[in-house]
Amino acid sequence: MFELFDISKEEQEKILKQARRVLSGYRHLKRAYTLSMPQAHTQHYGGVSTSKTRRTSNESPELIRYLELGEKVEKIEQAVERVENNEYLKNKYMxxxxxxxxxxxxxxxxxxxxxxxxxxxxxxxxxxxxxxIDFSNCDIKIETVSVSRAQ
Incomplete structure (x- = not known):
């Protein structure tokens, strides 16, 4: 499965374990996001910063939590949508x-x-x-194949 990358078995399991952890938490994250919506529903969204260092006094903690949860849920959903056979992940984790x-x-x-x-x-x-996966730490093996036409 990992033929293109020089990744040890231990590193493979570590990567898969982390992916499982993220996806396993999806249901709880989605539920927390849905439950936090009624409190944030009445807030004004214009110009809201989700940065923890740049909060203005008119941004409620509930709204910030709602937006942060939404970003996390969206990031997971976008990554799953990019997977070719994503029905395996959707059925198992989502x-x-x-x-x-x-x-x-x-x-x-x-x-x-x-x-x-x-x-x-x-x-x-x-x-x-x-x-x-941080590809800067991986060695990618590339093999060239020469093809010649018969004359």
Whole structure:
């Protein structure tokens, strides 16, 4: 799965663990964002800074929390949307109801091992799009192939 990158098994597991942690927290983050909306709903949004260092006196802490949660939720959703086979991530981590991995594999028509393989690939792709992987630390292997036309 990681053939293009010189990443050790330990580093692969660390990357996947971090991706799982981010996605596992999505449901709670989304719920907190939804629940914080009624308090922030009546606030004025124009010119609001989400920077913790540049708050003005008229910005309520509830509004700041709402906007910060919204940014986090949006960042996760955007990264998931960029993943090619994102249905694995959406079904596993983003649905309102939790379904076991065995049930998800059965519903997808794959054996659990094959389903797990596809899920790991989707998690790795997510980690790339969510900026969990720092490519400045990776060596990319590039092989050239020469092709000649027969005369």
């Amino acid at each position: 649905r309102a109801d939790e379904v076991s991995q065995g049930e998800l594999a059965r519903l997808s028509g794959y054996e659990i091992s094959r389903y797990s393989h596809f899920l790991r690939i989707a998690l790795f792709d997510f980690s790339v799009f969510y900026d969990i």
